[in-house]
Amino acid sequence: MKIKTAYLGMYLALALICSYVESLIPFYFGVPGIKLGLTNVVVVLLLYTLGTKEAFLVSVIRIILAGFLFGNPFSILYSLSGGILSFLSMYLLKGGGKLKVVTVSVAGGVMHNMGQLVTAALVVENYHILYYLPVLLIAGFVTGFFIGIVSQEIILRIGNRV
Amino acid sequence: MKKRFGKTDFIVLLVILAVISLAGIFVVLNRENGETVVIFLQGDVYQEIPLTENREIEIQKEGVTVNVLNIRDGKADMTDADCPDKLCVHQKPISKSGETIVCLPNKIVVEVKGGQEGDFDSMAR
Numbered sequence A: 001m002k003i004k005t006a007y008l009g010m011y012l013a014l015a016l017i018c019s020y021v022e023s024l025i026p027f028y029f030g031v032p033g034i035k036l037g038l039t040n041v042v043v044v045l046l047l048y049t050l051g052t053k054e055a056f057l058v059s060v061i062r063i064i065l066a067g068f069l070f071g072n073p074f075s076i077l078y079s080l081s082g083g084i085l086s087f088l089s090m091y092l093l094k095g096g097g098k099l100k101v102v103t104v105s106v107a108g109g110v111m112h113n114m115g116q117l118v119t120a121a122l123v124v125e126n127y128h129i130l131y132y133l134p135v136l137l138i139a140g141f142v143t144g145f146f147i148g149i150v151s152q153e154i155i156l157r158i159g160n161r162v
Numbered sequence B: 001m002k003k004r005f006g007k008t009d010f011i012v013l014l015v016i017l018a019v020i021s022l023a024g025i026f027v028v029l030n031r032e033n034g035e036t037v038v039i040f041l042q043g044d045v046y047q048e049i050p051l052t053e054n055r056e057i058e059i060q061k062e063g064v065t066v067n068v069l070n071i072r073d074g075k076a077d078m079t080d081a082d083c084p085d086k087l088c089v090h091q092k093p094i095s096k097s098g099e100t101i102v103c104l105p106n107k108i109v110v111e112v113k114g115g116q117e118g119d120f121d122s123m124a125r
């Protein structure tokens, strides 16, 4: 239990660093405040090493903390909907058992951006901004793909030791 | 290699990519030079201005100017805003149909519209 808490703290710190790096990258694809989703690497790792509950906990706490540190209430709202949608899709696909980390991570990246944009459209009450959906989904695909490869390698090497 | 990537993964990834690409092609094919700029405030049309007009529009909420939109040389650009993040001001000027500038805190969307064809509305009909 104690070791698990230590791991959770470490993962949360790692996720916050990712959030900080992400906040430095300008990413204006039509809708301001949308994030690339680099922190997904931590969620993927948690899902495959510590467990579902832990992964969910860290991803939600990370979003709220990062929102206060590097963002604003709006960025919390987007990140939260993107984060939760991403988490759910990854959890379901992983549970299916047929897919590898890379594919699960890609689904997470795509759904992360979809969640953010749809929330933005609901906030401004204008569905026309969905014009940017394809660009954002491709961005999510690419980010998810690389995060997936990185996570896969980490999991194969240290996954059983956590 | 089997540990990292399977046949199912390949198929699923390919399908996701194909769907996104189709949506992308659909959007690109419907792009054209815009004709008018529509300003939406909280989901309602606030003002519609031809892109050919060179002028500055003060977007007002309850009598107070919240955002300033500049239309020049066929491009619309948010030049000033009272929102905390100023992300809308940092967005690039827009000129193609479907492109938008969004100010989330003030719930303002500025959108370029094309002629009769090409925008989302005409396709939905």
Ligand SMILES: [Zn+2]
Residues within 6 Å of the ligand: B081, B083, B085, B086, B087, B088, B089, B102, B103, B104, B105, B106
């Ligand atoms: Zn703004």
